[in-house]
Amino acid sequence: MRKNIVAGNWKMNKNLQEGIQLAKDVNAILANETPNCDVIICTPFIHLASVTPLVDASKIGVGAEDCADKESGAYTGEVSASMVASTGAKYVILGHSERRAYYHETSATLKDKVNLALANGLTPIFCVGEVLEERESNKQNEIVKSQLAEALFELSAEEFGKLVIAYEPVWAIGTGKTASSAQAQEMHAFIRSVIADKYGKDVANNTSILYGGSCKASNAKELFANPDVDGGLIGGASLKAEDFKGVIDGFKA
Numbered sequence: 432m433r434k435n436i437v438a439g440n441w442k443m444n445k446n447l448q449e450g451i452q453l454a455k456d457v458n459a460i461l462a463n464e465t466p467n468c469d470v471i472i473c474t475p476f477i478h479l480a481s482v483t484p485l486v487d488a489s490k491i492g493v494g495a496e497d498c499a500d501k502e503s504g505a506y507t508g509e510v511s512a513s514m515v516a517s518t519g520a521k522y523v524i525l526g527h528s529e530r531r532a533y534y535h536e537t538s539a540t541l542k543d544k545v546n547l548a549l550a551n552g553l554t555p556i557f558c559v560g561e562v563l564e565e566r567e568s569n570k571q572n573e574i575v576k577s578q579l580a581e582a583l584f585e586l587s588a589e590e591f592g593k594l595v596i597a598y599e600p601v602w603a604i605g606t607g608k609t610a611s612s613a614q615a616q617e618m619h620a621f622i623r624s625v626i627a628d629k630y631g632k633d634v635a636n637n638t639s640i641l642y643g644g645s646c647k648a649s650n651a652k653e654l655f656a657n658p659d660v661d662g663g664l665i666g667g668a669s670l671k672a673e674d675f676k677g678v679i680d681g682f683k684a
């Protein structure tokens with residue numbers, strides 16, 4: 432059965448010392464309890480090698496926020512999936528809307544990134560989501576379906592089964608505007624149906640689908656109570672251990 436997951440995405444925040452402190456704080460705040468979900472922190476590349484050995488790997492997974500679409504070679508400034516894996520990181524966020532919008536990442540690029548991540552034993556947290564204009568013209572299902580199909584649907588069922596999907600309506604990211612619980616459930620159920628049509632019900636039912644976009648302690652419980660919302664991909668509220676813990680507690684009874 433699929434897992435419940437709360438994953439933090441630090442984005443371009445925290446210098447190395449601050450990142451180490453935040454990882455220690457998250458580790459400490461979870462030390463005396465067993466969260467009711469898998470917990471992941473996705474950090475800037477430069478933090479990975481320092482942060483991975485600091486956290487209790489039985490409770491906290493570490494991930495990168497991106498990786499290159501090439502295996503190795505003369506690609507100045509890029510960081511490969513194998514480099515990420517060599518730090519002990521287990522996850523990588525791919526296709527975040529900020530990468531799509533500001534760095535012009537296309538489905539073709541993302542397909543290569545997903546393949547390289549899987550080949551290097553990383554679990555991709557693959558992001559999809561529509562912009563406000565698309566939501567207002569009721570095109571959100573069409574957009575999300577094509578984002579999934581274009582980048583992922585050449586994978587085998589076994590490969591697809593290794594992915595985590597994150598639905599992040601772009602209009603809700605960092606804006607304080609959260610999708611309503613009903614909007615989140617509706618889209619997550621739609622995503623699961625698209626996966627079921629392509630890979631069958633078992634794969635769909637075993638795929639964790641996270642919600643991202645202004646998710647925080649005050650709304651996590653309501654969002655996570657939806658049958659098809661399996662957790663969150665958390666930006667702003669992952670930057671302080673207490674705030675992040677508040678989101679994780681969204682899974683408490």
Ligand SMILES: O=C[C@H](O)COP(=O)(O)O
Binds near residue numbers: 440527599607644645
């Ligand atoms: O990856 C995380 C998302 O972009 C959500 O960011 P946010 O929680 O700051 O809205």
